[in-house]
Each structure stands twice: as structure tokens, then as C-alpha cells.
Amino acid sequence: MPGKTLYDKVWDAHVVHAEDADTVLLYIDRHLVHEVTSPQAFEGLQLAGRKPWRIDSMIAVADHNVPTTSRSEGIDDPVARLQIETLDKNCDHFEITEFKMSDLRQGIVHVIGPEQGATLPGMTVVCGDSHTSTHGAFGALAFGIGTSEVEHVMATQTLLQQKSKSLLISVDGETGPGVTAKDIVLAIIGEIGTAGGTGYTIEFGGDAIKALSMEGRMTVCNMSIEAGARAGMVGVDDTTINYIKGRPFAPTGEQWEAAVAAWRNLKSDDDAVHDKVVRLDAASIEPQVSWGTSPEMVTSVGGHVPNPDEIDNEAKSEGMKRALEYMDLQPNTPISDIKLDRVFIGSCTNSRIEDLRAAAEVIKDRQVADSVKQALIVPGSGLVKQQAESEGLDEIFTNAGFEWREPGCSMCLAMNADKLGEGERCASTSNRNFEGRQGKGGRTHLVSPAMAAAAAIAGHFVDVRNF
Amino acid sequence: MKAFTKLDGLAVPLMRNNIDTDAIIPKQFLKSIKRSGFGVNLFDEWRYLDPGFPGQDPNDRQPDPDFVLNEERFAGAQVLIAGDNFGCGSSREHAVWALDDYGIRCVIAPAYADIFYNNSFKSGLLPIAVDKDTVNKLAEECENTPGYKLSIDLASQTITTPSGDVINFDIDAFRKDCLLEGLDEIGLTLQKRNLIQDYEASRKQSAPWLFG
Ligand code: SF4
Numbered sequence: 218m219p220g221k222t223l224y225d226k227v228w229d230a231h232v233v234h235a236e237d238a239d240t241v242l243l244y245i246d247r248h249l250v251h252e253v254t255s256p257q258a259f260e261g262l263q264l265a266g267r268k269p270w271r272i273d274s275m276i277a278v279a280d281h282n283v284p285t286t287s288r289s290e291g292i293d294d295p296v297a298r299l300q301i302e303t304l305d306k307n308c309d310h311f312e313i314t315e316f317k318m319s320d321l322r323q324g325i326v327h328v329i330g331p332e333q334g335a336t337l338p339g340m341t342v343v344c345g346d347s348h349t350s351t352h353g354a355f356g357a358l359a360f361g362i363g364t365s366e367v368e369h370v371m372a373t374q375t376l377l378q379q380k381s382k383s384l385l386i387s388v389d390g391e392t393g394p395g396v397t398a399k400d401i402v403l404a405i406i407g408e409i410g411t412a413g414g415t416g417y418t419i420e421f422g423g424d425a426i427k428a429l430s431m432e433g434r435m436t437v438c439n440m441s442i443e444a445g446a447r448a449g450m451v452g453v454d455d456t457t458i459n460y461i462k463g464r465p466f467a468p469t470g471e472q473w474e475a476a477v478a479a480w481r482n483l484k485s486d487d488d489a490v491h492d493k494v495v496r497l498d499a500a501s502i503e504p505q506v507s508w509g510t511s512p513e514m515v516t517s518v519g520g521h522v523p524n525p526d527e528i529d530n531e532a533k534s535e536g537m538k539r540a541l542e543y544m545d546l547q548p549n550t551p552i553s554d555i556k557l558d559r560v561f562i563g564s565c566t567n568s569r570i571e572d573l574r575a576a577a578e579v580i581k582d583r584q585v586a587d588s589v590k591q592a593l594i595v596p597g598s599g600l601v602k603q604q605a606e607s608e609g610l611d612e613i614f615t616n617a618g619f620e621w622r623e624p625g626c627s628m629c630l631a632m633n634a635d636k637l638g639e640g641e642r643c644a645s646t647s648n649r650n651f652e653g654r655q656g657k658g659g660r661t662h663l664v665s666p667a668m669a670a671a672a673a674i675a676g677h678f679v680d681v682r683n684f
Numbered sequence: 685m686k687a688f689t690k691l692d693g694l695a696v697p698l699m700r701n702n703i704d705t706d707a708i709i710p711k712q713f714l715k716s717i718k719r720s721g722f723g724v725n726l727f728d729e730w731r732y733l734d735p736g737f738p739g740q741d742p743n744d745r746q747p748d749p750d751f752v753l754n755e756e757r758f759a760g761a762q763v764l765i766a767g768d769n770f771g772c773g774s775s776r777e778h779a780v781w782a783l784d785d786y787g788i789r790c791v792i793a794p795a796y797a798d799i800f801y802n803n804s805f806k807s808g809l810l811p812i813a814v815d816k817d818t819v820n821k822l823a824e825e826c827e828n829t830p831g832y833k834l835s836i837d838l839a840s841q842t843i844t845t846p847s848g849d850v851i852n853f854d855i856d857a858f859r860k861d862c863l864l865e866g867l868d869e870i871g872l873t874l875q876k877r878n879l880i881q882d883y884e885a886s887r888k889q890s891a892p893w894l895f896g
Contacts, residue, residue: 230891233883234876240858242873244883246894254776256717265870270880273895282715296715296738303717340894347775347799361799363777364719365685365806365869373873375880379856381798411702412769415798445772447798468893476893511702532767536701632711639735651706651773657735 220486222383223452224418227358227483231341233375243378245370246340247357250277250313251326252304253632254345258368259307269311270374276335277308277315280325281632285595285622288318297633324598324624327351327565331435332598334464338453338480343370348565348648350441354434355461356453356483358418361442381416382492384446385485387423390499395682397575398433399567399646399665401425401497402440403505407515409495414446417493420485421451425499431460432571439566440648443512452484506552506678507650507663509540514650516552518668518680524548543652544660545640553678555662558641560585560592560673561655562666563622564629567646568597570604572666577610579670579681585618586676592619593635595627619673631656644672686808687866691789691836693762697823698752703766704773705800709782713738722778723785727753763834765823766793768816771800780807790836792843794819805859808866810838812853822851838864 221229234242255277262269269275282297284290292298301318308315316322322329327348330336336352342359343349345367352359366376386409388401406413419441426437434451441449451457458477461467468476485491503517514537516523525537525548541548546555562568562576573596585592594614596602602624605611611621628635629647637643637659646669647654650661664672671681713725715738728736731753733746747754753761764783770793771779780803783791790810804811825845826832835844838860843851862869873880888895 234879237858239856242876242879244880244887253714257719257777260717260719267870281711294715300715300717337893339891345775345777347773349775361775363775363780363799363803363806365777365803369870369873372870373880374884375873377858377869377873411772412795412797415769415795445769445797466896468896472893472896476891479891532701539700630706630711632714649704649706649773651704653710653729654706657710657729 219490220488222485222489222491223356223420223450223483224358224383227339227341228380230339236377239379240377241380242375243341244375245343246274247330247335247342248275248370249326249330249342249344249349250275250367251281251344251346252279252300253281254364255307255367256300256303257364258371261368262371267372269313269371272311272313274374275313276330277304277313278323278326278329279304279318281626281630283318283625284633285625285627285635288623321599321603324601325565325568325626327439328569328597328601331355331431332464332600334461334467337461337467337476338457338483343376347442348439350447350449351435351439351565353438353441353448353450354431355457356450356480358448358450360447381418381447384414384417384419385491385494386419386421386497387494388421388425388497388499389423390425391428392425392499392502395667396502396504397665397667398429398436400502400505401499402437403507403512403515403663404502405497406440406444406512407505408497409444411443411511411513412445414441414444417446419444419446419449420491421449423499426451427454430571431456432569435569436566440512443648453480504665504668504681506668508544508546508552509537510543510650510652511540512648512650512663514540515663518552518678520552522546522548522550522552553680556588556642556677557644557672558590559637559643560589560669561628561643561645561647562669563593563595563597563627564647565597566648567666568595568601570601572646573601573605573610576666576670577613579667579684580617580619580674581613583617583674585673588676589673592673593622593628594619595622596624598624628655630654644669644678685806685862685866685869688789688808688810688838688863690838691762692833693789694758694760695763695765695822695826695832695834696752696758696761697765697826699765699767699823701767702769702772705771705776705779706773708771708779709776710736712736714776714778719781720785722782723787726782726786727751757830760787762787762789763836764788764791765819765826766791768794770796772797775799777803777806780804780809784809792819792822805863808863810836810863812836812843814851814853818851
């Protein structure tokens with residue numbers, strides 16, 4: 218019998234019961250909750266007279282709707298306020314741990330889970346949010362669920378699940394200088410497409426992934442969903458274990474020793490067989506910039522906007538034309554000629570301390586270009602913000618003309634006041650460049666934090682490696 | 685969940701690939717704490733020329749006459765024929781609620797994003813996956829045939845076209861049963877309460893740090 222993949226191992230350890238050949242009842246260890254996808258689940262629970270099965274498995278935080286201006290100003294938008302108050306009320310009622318808006322630990326749900334040590338290797342982690350895949354960086358099986366499933370997990374601590382196939386994406390060799398985790402994952406999506414991972418759980422492997430910090434691995438796993446996969450995972454190694462050690466929710470003492478011993482096994486066996494394997498050469502990956510309205514529409518910074526007329530697949534060519542029209546871009550335009558109105562550094566993809574350090578390194582002693590209307594930096598959590606301030610990064614940002622904000626999802630999805638105006642063009646470190654994602658008629662280009670920082674200074678895209 | 689057994693419904697073609705959940709229901713409408721009322725904002729940015737905000741009177745909106753759902757002949761459509769990778773993007777079940785609230789009971793597309801596919805069943809919305817050529821053919825017939833209705837029978841897993849063509853589709857047995865019966869999944873799972881407790885007891889032994 219062949220060995221087991223990492224995915225097999227975590228899956229097998231959580232099967233409560235096999236319903237039939239395809240469907241199992243899967244146990245859930247960690248349930249993260251936020252304000253947008255939980256109110257209807259809490260309501261359903263209460264209407265049925267049910268209670269959460271395991272309150273200690275839950276951590277709640279408001280992130281999507283929170284303002285990023287000073288917390289003392291409260292929330293202007295009454296609809297958003299009601300949603301956040303509803304989360305507070307539900308958490309108070311059921312005594313669920315919640316990091317409220319005034320708490321230093323508040324932040325984007327996928328930033329705070331790992332930061333608190335609440336995401337551990339080998340766990341099943343769910344949240345009513347597709348970027349739950351982020352937590353797979355810890356060798357956890359982590360995936361987004363809809364609100365009905367949120368209610369199912371609350372009520373039963375389980376989910377009815379069908380196992381997916383396994384896709385190994387191996388990024389072999391070493392990346393060049395100036396090439397980050399974001400560039401790796403954008404290059405992967407450019408290669409396999411936004412439906413390339415549909416029906417699969419991805420395992421990211423290869424030397425270039427192993428060389429990444431936990432922050433970098435989280436960036437990669439975060440965008441598994443943009444490649445169509447519900448979950449992305451990375452095997453456990455010293456990097457994983459060192460990151461977790463000493464965090465508030467991490468085990469201690471004898472339990473720590475026992476946990477580490479068990480976690481060491483959380484990687485695919487050498488003789489494990491994946492249903493599909495994709496290999497990328499790390500050395501060939503350059504800093505990436507998306508040019509269209511789907512994350513697969515991406516190219517390297519030295520490249521050009523592609524020409525749909527040169528594509529023989531008609532549906533694809535039509536899709537590209539539509540995207541270029543929306544993005545107001547001409548075929549064959551050099552990427553470095555694209556000028557920006559706004560720059561956004563933040564989101565669960567790129568708002569951790571390392572991301573801010575990378576941006577600061579580029580920004581130091583420089584100024585945001587006059588043509589750029591707004592350059593925002595939104596840290597992923599209150600603790601990230603505090604850390605950045607202790608390193609003096611906030612001063613580098615504000616001296617350069619960036620706005621330094623309170624934590625939240627912000628302009629990643631523009632549910633709060635941070636959004637693009639009609640036709641505005643943005644360099645963004647977030648994960649989705651869909652039509653209207655950052656505001657109706659807004660145009661998003663996905664890039665790494667260093668590339669976004671350089672674009673803010675130059676006013677257009679530039680290769681951060683020669684900047 | 686709501687049951688789905690049979691449907692005889694007017695179809696409407698929306699043949700774009702990668703129709704994402706942001707397009708199906710834009711984020712400004714996710715601030716609602718209810719499950720209903722999303723139908724008026726289904727495909728909001730495509731459907732209307734003016735920007736939409738929550739709580740707006742639909743009579744004040746400016747529908748885009750070029751958007752297919754606004755065409756008179758497709759009023760009351762219950763079957764949406766769509767392009768590949770339908771429902772990609774976020775996990776928001778609001779996308780399913782919006783389709784359902786609008787009156788769509790079934791989507792036919794070559795493939796779906798996993799989370800959307802899963803979510804659909806919870807509201808009794810049937811997502812049918814058939815090959816691209818078949819979807820294209822249905823979309824073309826629908827475009828060219830006034831009053832084009834499809835008959836969908838979940839029990840026999842068939843779609844019947846107005847000209848009598850019968851198309852078979854796949855669906856896994858568990859989901860099919862739940863949908864046919866309109867089962868309460870949570871109630872069903874809670875009948876296995878003992879199994880969950882047994883699992884927890886053994887897991888507390890083997891991995892106590894997970895119960896900290
Ligand atoms: S930062 Fe963006 S992608 Fe991440 S959870 Fe918030 S809205 Fe979703």
C-alpha cells in the first residue's frame with residue numbers, strides 16, 4: 218500500500234462516521250466566526266432551540282465591516298453597526314471568546330487565528346469565509362464553509378464532507394531576489410488557472426515553499442481558493458513549530474512535547490501518491506502583476522498586457538476582451554506603463570508583519586507619487602499594528618504619505634468606507650481582482666507588498682528588483 | 685433544507701465563465717443579518733446602471749436593458765444556464781440565497797466552485813453539471829426559442845428539453861437523497877450524537893492539546 222498524503226492523514230484522523238462511500242461526518246477542531254456569515258447561523262441555532270456543541274472551539278472577531286479609522290469614532294454605517302453588534306450579542310449570549318473592536322487582538326480572522334496560536338497543525342479549521350485556506354500553512358485542513366454549514370458546525374461540531382482529490386504543487390529550486398510568496402502563488406494560479414484546483418486539496422511542496430516563513434506560507438495557502446481549491450496545505454517542519462511556540466493558545470509543558478512529536482509526522486509520506494502533480498521552477502518566477510478581472514489573468518512585471526486576438530480558444534479570448542474593456546487596458550501595453558490612482562497594502566493575504574517590513578524597506582526615505590490619490594496601509598491585526606509601530610514602520614509610512622490605519626479587511630472587499638471610485642485603478646496586495654471587488658467600476662491589480670509599495674512611489678508599476 | 689424534486693421552468697442563458705459570488709451578490713448587501721430579501725440585488729452591478737446600496741427602493745433603480753435577466757421574455761425564469769466555474773470566489777451563502785430569492789431553482793453549468801456547489805443544496809437550489817457542449821447547446825436553444833422551458837427531474841437525474849431531448853446528469857447519492865426529502869441535516873447529524881461523543885473521548889486521549 219502506498220503511503221499517505223498529508224491530506225489523508227489529517228482527514229483520516231477526523232472521520233467520525235462514514236455515511237456512505239463518498240460522504241463522511243468529519244470532526245471540526247477549530248471554528249472561527251466573523252460578523253458577515255454568522256448572524257443567520259446563530260439565528261437558525263436559536264430558532265431550533267440548540268446551543269453550540271463546543272464553545273471552546275470557537276473564536277469570533279469582526280473584521281469585514283469594521284472601519285479602519287480611529288476606533289473611538291465608532292461605526293457610522295448603521296447597517297454595518299447592527300451586524301457587528303449582532304455578533305457581539307451572540308458571542309456574549311453563548312459566552313464565545315470574541316476579540317471585540319476595542320481589543321488589541323482584533324484583526325482579520327485569518328491573521329489572528331495563527332497569531333494567537335489558535336491554528337495548530339493537524340487540526341480541522343473552518344470559518345464562513347473562503348480564505349480559511351490560509352490556515353493550511355500549518356499542516357491543518359482548513360477550508361471555507363457557507364452559513365448553513367457554520368450552523369451545522371456550531372450545533373454538531375461536525376460537517377458532512379466528501380473527500381477531494383489531492384494535488385501536489387511543487388515549487389522546485391530557489392526564487393530569485395525580490396520574488397515573494399505572493400509572486401509564487403500568483404504564478405501558480407497563472408499556470409493552472411482559477412479552476413485548476415477545483416475538486417482538489419492542494420499540498421504546496423518543493424524547496425521554494427520550504428524556504429518560506431510561516432507568513433509566506435500563509436500567503437500561498439490563502440490564495441488556494443483563487444486556484445479553485447477549498448484547501449491548501451504545507452507539511453510541518455521546524456519553521457511551523459518555532460512559529461507556534463509560546464503563542465497564547467498553543468499547548469505548553471508536557472502537552473507541547475507530545476504535540477510536537479505528533480506534528481512531526483504531519484507531512485506526506487515519501488511514497489504517497491497524489492492524484493495530480495504540477496511542478497514549477499522557482500527560478501523562473503518573476504514579480505507578478507495581474508492585468509484582468511480574474512486572478513489567473515496575471516503576468517510578470519516585465520511583460521505586456523496580452524492580446525486576446527492571439528488566443529485560439531474563443532471562450533477564453535472573449536473573456537479576455539471583456540476583462541480588458543473593464544480594466545480599460547489596450548493589448549500589448551507594457552505593464553510598467555500602467556498608472557495607479559490608489560494603492561492598498563493589507564488583507565489576509567498580505568497584512569502580516571513581514572509584509573509591512575517588506576513594504577517599509579521599499580518606501581523608506583521616499584515619497585508617494587503626486588499622481589496617487591491615496592495609499593493605504595491596513596495592518597492585519599492590532600498586534601501586527603503594535604509590532605510595526607514598535608519597529609518605527611508607521612513613521613516610514615506616514616512620512617512617505619501613506620495612511621496608517623486600524624486593522625480590518627478594508628479595501629480588500631470594500632464593505633466599509635475604504636473603496637475605489639468608478640474607474641479608479643489600484644495596486645492591491647489582496648487576493649481578488651473581480652469586477653467591482655474593491656468598489657463598483659474599480660480596477661484592481663494584484664501584487665506583492667513590495668511591488669505595491671514601489672508602485673505607490675513611482676505612480677506606475679515598476680520592477681521592485683531594480684527600484 | 686428545502687426539497688427539490690421536479691421543476692418545469694423557464695430558462696435564461698448567462699454564458700459567461702467564472703461568474704463569481706461578488707457578481708452574484710455584491711458585498712454591500714452582505715451587511716444584512718437576514719436570509720431573505722437578496723433577490724432584488726442578484727447580479728446587481730450587471731443588472732442596474734446605478735450603484736446599489738442596501739435598503740434602496742427597487743423602483744428607484746435603473747435596470748440595464750441590455751442585461752439578459754432584464755429582458756421581458758426571461759421574466760420569471762427558474763433555470764439559469766451559465767458558463768464554466770460558476771460561483772467561484774467567496775463562501776458567501778448569500779449568493780445562493782439571492783438566486784433562490786429571485787426565483788432561480790436550478791443552475792446548469794459545466795462546473796461549479798466547490799463551496800458554492802455545497803451551499804446550493806442547503807437552500808434547495810439544484811446545481812447541475814453537464815459537459816460544455818451540452819451547456820452551449822442548451823444556451824443556444826434557449827436564446828433562440830421563445831418560452832424555452834426545461835423539465836428537470838432529480839429522481840431520474842434527467843433534463844428534458846422542449847424538443848424532447850433527454851439529458852442525464854450525475855449527482856452523488858447522499859446529496860440527492862437529502863434534496864429529494866428536504867432533510868434537516870443538523871437534526872440528522874444530532875441523531876449520531878453518541879458517535880460524535882465517542883470520537884471526542886478517544887481524541888482527548890490521543891491529542892489532548894486540541895481540547896485546551
Ligand atoms: S481580507 Fe479580504 S479576503 Fe481576507 S477575509 Fe477579509 S475580505 Fe476576505
